[in-house]
Amino acid sequence: MNGGFRSVHPSVALLYYAGLLLFAMLLFHPLYLLTELTAVAILLLLQGQGRPLLRGLPFYLLMAGSVAVLNPLFSHRGSHILFYFLDQPITLEAILYGLMMMVVLLTLFIVFISYNYTVTTDKFMYLFAAAAPKSALLTLMAIRFVPLFQRRLHQITLIQRIRGIDVGTGNLRKRMRDGMTLLKVLLTWSLEEALQTADSMKARGFGLRKRSAYAIYKLDRRDVALLAILAVCGLIVLGGWLQGYGKIEIYPRMKPVQFGGGEATCFIGFCLFALTPLWLEGREKWLWRSSQRNVYLSATPIKTGPHLMSSRSR
Amino acid sequence: MVKFRFPLLIALAVFVAGLALTAAFKDRHYMLLSLVLLAAALVPLFVRLERRPLESRELVLLAVLSAVAAVSRVPFAALPSVKPVSAIVILSAYVFGAEAGFIIGAVAALVSNIYFGQGPWTPWQMFSWGMIGLTAGWLRHTRWMRSRAGMLIFGFVWGFLFGWIMNVWYIISLPEAFSWQLAAAAYVSSFYFDLAHALSNVFFLAILAGGWTKVLERFRKKYGLLQQE
Amino acid sequence: MNEGEFVVLLGPSGCGKTTLLRHLKRELTPVGTTAGVIRYKGQLLSELPAESAAGEIGMVFQNPDAQIVMDTVWHELAFAMENMGLEPAVMRSRLAEISGLFGLEPLLYRSVHELSGGQKQLLNLASVLLLQPKLLLLDEPTSQLDPVAAREFIQILHRLNQEMSMTIIISEHRLEEVLPLADRVLLLTGGQLRAEGTPRDMVRRVGEEQLWPHLAYLPAAARLFLALSPDIDRAAEAPVPLTVRDGKRWLQETLPHLAALERNNGKAATGAQEAGPHTQPEAAVMSCREVTFRYRKDGPEVLKKLSLSLYPGELLMLMGGNGAGKSTLLQLLAGLAKPQRGKVEMNKGLTAGYLAQNPLLYFSQDTVQEELEHMAHYAGMTEQTAREEIAALLGVFQLREVLQSHPQDISGGQQQQTALAMVLLLKPDILLLDEPTKGLDPGAKEKLAALLQLLRDRGMSILIVTHDVEFAASYATRCAMLFDGGITAESPPERFFGANFFYTTAVNRMVRDWLPEALTVEEVARTWSNSVSRS
Incomplete structure (x- = not known):
């Protein structure tokens, strides 16, 4: 499950997602935002992540949708008044602004779903460790403890039920108290054992000198090329943004959207940036499919033969 | 590469901060700025951790407490909006001090989101829980925190503050609509959750402040660490 | 101690084995007053450069889980090398070497909590070996492992000793496998060296001198x-x-x-x-009929149509390989989990008490006394009866002197006894014990056996799940074998083991x-x- 965009060096993936988040927050233009939203959604589908997308969608739509509703209710700027609601003017601009903000939030959410899938904890920690080794070590240790503690907590819950300490029964007060007792047992046990963890760290020379970092990721030529492409495209977009491209003005009145040469360059740069992983993912998909087809045809002709015949006779 | 790491990071931070300021002043677009401000609040405290020599025992202790805080939601899965994370962070900070409290809160937020999914809320949660720990640690020697009632009030107030901070990133997405009514609407809509949070803080601190501080004090002696400050 | 020697430390729990080993590892020297000197390669241990002290003397501890720091296998292996600040290229080649030696390659990217206990201990050993130590200290490394994993672990130590001429000092309770490999054996009691010599000398001396209490170690x-x-x-x-x-x-x-x-x-x-004993089935006190159980809906069946009965007054020992479902069965019998199919039946009015492998799971109070009182209170006793009951149990378990201690601060054997006393306060008629002999020294095992006999005399029926063949052979009235989710053999120990070959x-x-x-x-x-x- 490590093909396509997931196989790139963590720094490439991080640059991509950092760029997407930055652009989602900087570029205030429906064309850009919708492009980004679609690109990430397609990337997720290509990576086979449609299910988490669907599962989170109702919550995200609710969060983002509420922004679209709240903005016109509370913001009354704008020159096109559509109607009055509870004596408050509802303007076209406010509705459009709310919708734009909704798209921004949706984009942020979806970028994070894709981020969670592509930049696994390992990769994040690898990058994090480069910037802040001690904090990263601390976080890694906590990450290692979480599944261990969950298992312990399960055992504790099972056993303490024998002596009547049970979150499942009794009134709210008792249940909350029992829950905390369970956590206290976990805490005592774990802190006791952690002394041994500290000993084993010390026994292996922790704290003697500056730690080095072992990496399982290698920055290959493809990664360097990708970094360069993403950086160049990203800078084009940022340059364009500083020039005033990639944003529309809604307040105080909507300005007609113009699409000149500068805007086009900026947008093309943005598309290249957003779509690069899609190209990687799609190419890999296509390669696998074609190689699979070749294998079936050449290596197992005898097996496929009768199968084809039977299907034909049907 | 290592040589250039810090200048590179600082340059990057300045660059992003510049962008954020431009976006905020030119377009009244505050999202990026808010993130930069959050980072500005969080980074110095993490830098302190990086700078000081760390014993393996301190590290392990912080990791265990963060992880316990992160899994503490599990036994209460059946009770909605009862989360003891804040209470645990307050108690840890009360025993081990402000810096440890901040680290435990922030790392607990980060780690639990690794299991529940990262999102735009991650830095905000790191900030809120970190600040709970930090303030609890600062106040731990005052007469106010020493008294039982003072600690309960502290937990109650932070229950609401936590919810309010978490509302900020939502309100910030509507700079044009910002008005006291909008803020009030957001806070009213989250009132029930905040109240539940505040009350459960009070309850947890009330029933277990004794038991837990005893356990933590015991281990502070046993580890023989983190006593300075 | 010479280079390339394989030295075994033995002695009852609390005799100072761990303290001695910790003194040999400078970073872990316990706090306290120390007299005497320790030299490593002719140099005072305390004057050794910090890096060679950490690198050349490696140490593996008892508890496999507690030693692991990182979340994935490769990261855990790299941890020690990162501490020493080694170059990535050096780390990579050492990692390749050790993975080849231990066959860790398929596990490299696994998360550590997916590993079995034996694999975890192997990982701990490998991580220490990556620093290329010359002296390896092991503190009861196999006490938490099942016999198969323990044997494998010891074989690896043997190989390291033979093929790399690595000096090994190991403290152990399970000597069946270790002693034949040893060059020298040290017997410690009460913090003093009682005897020293080759294993064969040791056996003779135990036979001749007044060392009979230590017979059980041989x-x-x-x-x-x-x-x-x-x-x-x-x-x-x-x-x-x-x-x-x-x-x-x-x-x-x-x-x-x-x-x-x-x-x-x-x-x-x-x-x-x-x-x-009476093997003729009279009325069973507890039985399960065709029980089938799985943990998750799509998970594998841990128990498959299993049937087993426990008869009054007997001591049934249930054995089986790792992960055969022994502990699961015990939890089903204790009513902690419900089978998907089949039935667990108990005679009317009887209750079962369950003692899990880890006694720490039972403690939630601050002193042993509070634990017992809390339990008595939960059992619905009046204060008067509670006090009497607790006093009686304390007499039996000899726990009086630790009454005011924190349950975490007492020895493993005492923790187990405290937990057992807590279970007994519930007045169970049937006792279910999960691996009660794990990590106990031979003396503590005998004490446990005597206790079980006492309980049986009082009319209790006992079911024990264990890996400990010797213990089962000595004390069981009936043995059963669990394999592939069902009971494959069931008879008194003489016939049960007589029929087995391995x-x-x-x-x-x-x-x-x-x-x-x-x-x-x-x-x-x-x-x-x-x-x-x-x-």
Whole structure:
């Protein structure tokens, strides 16, 4: 499950997602935002992540949708008044602004779903460790403890039920108290054992000198090329943004959207940036499919033969 | 590469901060700025951790407490909006001090989101829980925190503050609509959750402040660490 | 201590083995007053450069889980090397080396919590070895492992010692496998060195001097030798057998009475039958019928149509490989989980008490006394009866002196006894114990056995899940084997182990040609003296 965009060096993936988040927050233009939203959604589908997308969608739509509703209710700027609601003017601009903000939030959410899938904890920690080794070590240790503690907590819950300490029964007060007792047992046990963890760290020379970092990721030529492409495209977009491209003005009145040469360059740069992983993912998909087809045809002709015949006779 | 790491990071931070300021002043677009401000609040405290020599025992202790805080939601899965994370962070900070409290809160937020999914809320949660720990640690020697009632009030107030901070990133997405009514609407809509949070803080601190501080004090002696400050 | 030596430390729990090992590892030297000097390669240990102290002296501890720091196998392996600030290229090649040696490659990217206990301990060893130590200290490294994993671990130590000439100092309770490999054995009691010598010398000295309490540490072959040798010409100076193979050879060579033994053997067997407990099924106190269980809806079936009965007053020992579902079955019987199909039945009015492997799970108060009082309160006793009950239990368990201690601060054996006392406060009629002998030294095991006997005399029925073949052979009234989710064999220990070929006691493996049903040294000795007196 490590093909396509997931196989790139963590720094490439991080640059991509950092760029997407930055652009989602900087570029205030429906064309850009919708492009980004679609690109990430397609990337997720290509990576086979449609299910988490669907599962989170109702919550995200609710969060983002509420922004679209709240903005016109509370913001009354704008020159096109559509109607009055509870004596408050509802303007076209406010509705459009709310919708734009909704798209921004949706984009942020979806970028994070894709981020969670592509930049696994390992990769994040690898990058994090480069910037802040001690904090990263601390976080890694906590990450290692979480599944261990969950298992312990399960055992504790099972056993303490024998002596009547049970979150499942009794009134709210008792249940909350029992829950905390369970956590206290976990805490005592774990802190006791952690002394041994500290000993084993010390026994292996922790704290003697500056730690080095072992990496399982290698920055290959493809990664360097990708970094360069993403950086160049990203800078084009940022340059364009500083020039005033990639944003529309809604307040105080909507300005007609113009699409000149500068805007086009900026947008093309943005598309290249957003779509690069899609190209990687799609190419890999296509390669696998074609190689699979070749294998079936050449290596197992005898097996496929009768199968084809039977299907034909049907 | 290592040589250039810090200048590179600082340059990057300045660059992003510049962008954020431009976006905020030119377009009244505050999202990026808010993130930069959050980072500005969080980074110095993490830098302190990086700078000081760390014993393996301190590290392990912080990791265990963060992880316990992160899994503490599990036994209460059946009770909605009862989360003891804040209470645990307050108690840890009360025993081990402000810096440890901040680290435990922030790392607990980060780690639990690794299991529940990262999102735009991650830095905000790191900030809120970190600040709970930090303030609890600062106040731990005052007469106010020493008294039982003072600690309960502290937990109650932070229950609401936590919810309010978490509302900020939502309100910030509507700079044009910002008005006291909008803020009030957001806070009213989250009132029930905040109240539940505040009350459960009070309850947890009330029933277990004794038991837990005893356990933590015991281990502070046993580890023989983190006593300075 | 010379280079390349394999040294075994033995002695009862709390005799100072761990303290000694920690003194040899500078980073972990305990706080306290120290007298005397420790030299490493002629240099004072305290004056050794910090890096060689950490790198050249490696240490592996008891608890496999507590030593792991990182979340994935590769990261854990790299951890020690990162501490020493090694170059990535060096780390990579060392990692490749060690993965090849230990066969860790398929596990490299796994998360550590997916590993079994044995694999975790192997990982801990590998991580230490990556610093290329010259001296390896091991503090009861196999006490938390099942026998198969323990044997593998010790084999690896043997290889390291033989092939790399690595100096190894290990403290152990399970000596059946370790002792034959040792060059030297040190016996510690009460913080002092009681005896020292090669394993064979040690066996002789235990036999000759007043070291009888430590007999239980010796391998079965040596114990058999000592038990039978008073009757044999001891001056013959036959090499003391340490392994099953040597033991059997020694029996063949030196026992002229074998033929007589063989003749008597039939009789001895029937004698054992008569003395055996009631195997005839009367009304079972607890039984499960065709129980099927899985943890998750799409998970594998842990138990498949399993049927088992427990009869009044018996001590049933349930054995089986790792992950065979023994603990699961116990939890089902204790009512902690519900089977998907089948039924667990208990006689009306009876209750079952369950003692899990880890006694720490039972504690939630600050002192042993509070634990017991809380439990008595939950059991619905009045204060008067509670006080009496607790006092009685304290007498039996000899826990009085730790009453005011924190349950985490007392020894493992005492923790287990406290947890057991808590379970007993619920007045169970049936006792279910999960691996009660894990990590106990032989003395504590005997104490536990005596306790179980006492409880049975009071009319309790006991079911124990265990890996400990020797313990089962000595004390069970009935044994059962769990395999592939069902009970495959079920009979009194003599017949149960007599019918097994591999899965039986070391003594039985030595004498099975002559006495197929003899399981312990005592049984052989009894038959032996009978036949000698008769002939």
